[in-house]
Amino acid sequence: MKPSIPQGTRDFSPADVRRRQYILQTIRGVFELYGYQPLETPSMENLSTLMGKYGEEGDRLIFKILNNGLNDPKNAAKAKTAFERVLEGKNDPGLTERALRYDLTIPFARYVVMHQNELAFPFRRYQMQPVWRADRPQKGRYREFWQCDADVVGSTSLVNEAELLGIYREAFHRLQVPGIEVRINSRKVLAGLAECCGAAEALTDITVAIDKIDKIGLDGVQKELVQRGLDEENISYITRFLSIQSEYGATDHESRLEAMAGLLSQSETAQTGIAELRQTLAYHKQLQNDAWTSRIVVDFTLARGLNYYTGLIAEVTTSAVKMGSIGGGGRYDDLTGLFGLKGLSGVGISFGVDRIYDVLEELGLFPAQLASGTRIIFVNIEPQAEPVLFGYLNQLRAAGIPAELYADRVKFDKQMKYADKRNIPYVGIVGASELEEGRINLKDMQSGEQRKLEINELIAVLSQA
RNA sequence: GAGGUAGUAGCUCAGUAGGUUAGAGCGUCGGAUUGUGGUUCCGAAGGUCGAGGGUUCGAGACCCUUUUACCUCCCCA
Known part of the structure; x- marks a missing residue:
């Protein structure tokens, strides 16, 4: 299909x-x-709440929801007469009594009436x-x-x-x-x-x-x-x-x-x-x-x-x-x-x-930085590094910096391509040598520059950027 | 609800007056390159031609139905 x-x-x-x-x-x-204060109302309203409020044209455009249980033998007769009425262009609660909301104003009016005693007017x-x-x-x-x-x-x-x-x-x-x-x-x-x-x-x-x-x-x-x-x-x-x-x-x-x-x-x-x-x-x-x-x-x-x-x-x-x-x-x-x-x-x-x-x-008025939420992704190339990387992730996230680790240890260039495609601005590389030094090789994906930093320095860099 | 145009690979499209195994570019995947992406080179995969029916020896192409997108009307955000 x-x-x-x-x-x-x-x-x-x-x-x-x-x-x-x-x-x-x-x-x-x-x-x-x-x-102004936030309000939410249900996606569906009773059909009677909506009908007749938007003019003839509006009524025609309301999405109606079919009642459940129409196939129940004890509803069959009712459903059949209701259907006859629908064919005549009328609505009948025997077939549909709910509809998706057509706008937010009428549901709001309904809400105000139902809750009038709790609200502080002007609302x-x-x-x-x-x-x-x-x-x-x-x-x-x-x-x-x-x-x-x-x-x-x-x-x-x-x-x-x-x-x-x-x-x-x-x-x-x-x-x-x-x-x-x-x-x-x-x-x-x-x-x-x-x-x-x-x-x-x-x-x-x-x-x-x-x-x-x-x-x-x-x-x-x-x-x-x-x-x-x-x-x-x-x-x-x-x-x-x-x-x-x-x-x-x-x-x-x-x-x-x-x-x-x-x-x-x-x-x-x-x-x-x-x-x-x-x-x-x-x-x-x-x-x-x-x-x-x-x-x-x-x-x-x-x-x-x-x-x-x-x-x-x-x-x-x-x-x-x-x-x-x-x-x-x-x-x-x-x-x-x-x-x-x-x-x-x-x-x-x-x-x-x-x-x-x-x-x-x-x-073209959308701000460019909407592209990706993640600021840094660590490539996964050195099995020994994983526990250290987990620690880095925790520290970055605690500092409010969205960070992730490429979970599968696949080819390096595949991981880089992934970061590129995701538009993630920084890649953190920790292989055997970085692990030994206790530092992170931070690559700026836009400029291509790399420098080795300790985690605190890295957090400082990403916090201000 | 009324009318019009269109639907071919993930995307943008080509496909001669119906005639073998339906093409291109981009993208995807693999390799060149098992510690470096965005550039380059090589290779591969991917289509019941929107769906269903009909005409024909033969349909991506013609006809009907249906569905979806776009346009106009109506109306609206």
Whole structure:
């Protein structure tokens, strides 16, 4: 049988894992720095927890888990009727009642509701775990991928928004990704647009269409709006809305906000949204670090799919690589309401680790020293030396230096080749003569230089390198 | 979920209008070199041509099905 793995999944070889851990650790460090606490939830949730939370499209992409025991004769009738319902496109607990998690936000909301009495609100947590989607794989799109989320619930303050934007910028600064743009918008402005253009009920159609303007241009958006049933009057208003976006420089926030406030003066919702954007930017300005090269862009065409967002929405892209967004988030006023806990507002962001990986790879931004963990390997050429080498290993490891011994006594050059292939920077050679001298012949694999050292000197050399 | 392109050695690929035992480079392994890797030289192994079925005297090539990757749409990280 030819081995294979499921569509859209990947193996991660040692070098891949090190690189992924580098990303994960960098992001984790920033989360911790901003006072977020770690949380983990199960890989699978009850199907009812997930269904209906991501829109129709989302429901279709949830990986469902088949119930056990379907072949038990006493379940047969139930399973058969359940299967009939599934064929009709419905779910039935007789066949499946669990599913793999689709994102980290809904499980988080579920967690908050279940543990509301133990938590100190505002509750800030971060979560870094894989999620699964039955999407068709493409470049940068997998069926199993990791998300890194930071959310805070129980606070409506825009300080949270401002800090989350800071987390994005700090993390990408540390990862040294160039061309980072954190685009922000407010769902309230979009709702105001729908109101003002006379098609309040078509909010989703409008947002889905204008979100594509980067891809299909103004003409394309207009066509799509027609297709989605908007009339000429609606569309001409939306066109004016879109022109505000292109009229000002990318970072001329204030002019853009002012123009938008003028256009949407009839909508109280939109005015609130604009005021919130202003306040978020003002807070963020005080929190930001001058070293950050990324920029914040107010982008009124930004929509984002997940329909639970109600306030600020954000998305991260880099101009350095052709790739979809590498992060996104927003505020949701009533996420926990879905699980019976009303009045808790939350806001959060997510990092797309797998896409960030692809970006770093493409730009060659991974630090070189991620290659190997082992600092020194002892070649095994002299049987008498083994007890001494064990002692050296113990001392090196006690000093925190990753060290290993080539376990099999095979040909010298084979052992050297192994060290070379593993990218281990130093080789320790102890043969008969070194044994007699009580020293180690230390070879620097990069320069090829060798020198004889005592173990204490060797530890000193490797500690500082 | 809809459409398109592709799948030949571990990797990157070649393979003439269907015609003997399917090739190259890189890598792997062995040797030159039983105390010195990354360079060099010599040699070897490695493929039921993604899988299944069909057309044909004959299929890596043509047809169908299936699977996987990539691209577009949908949607999204």
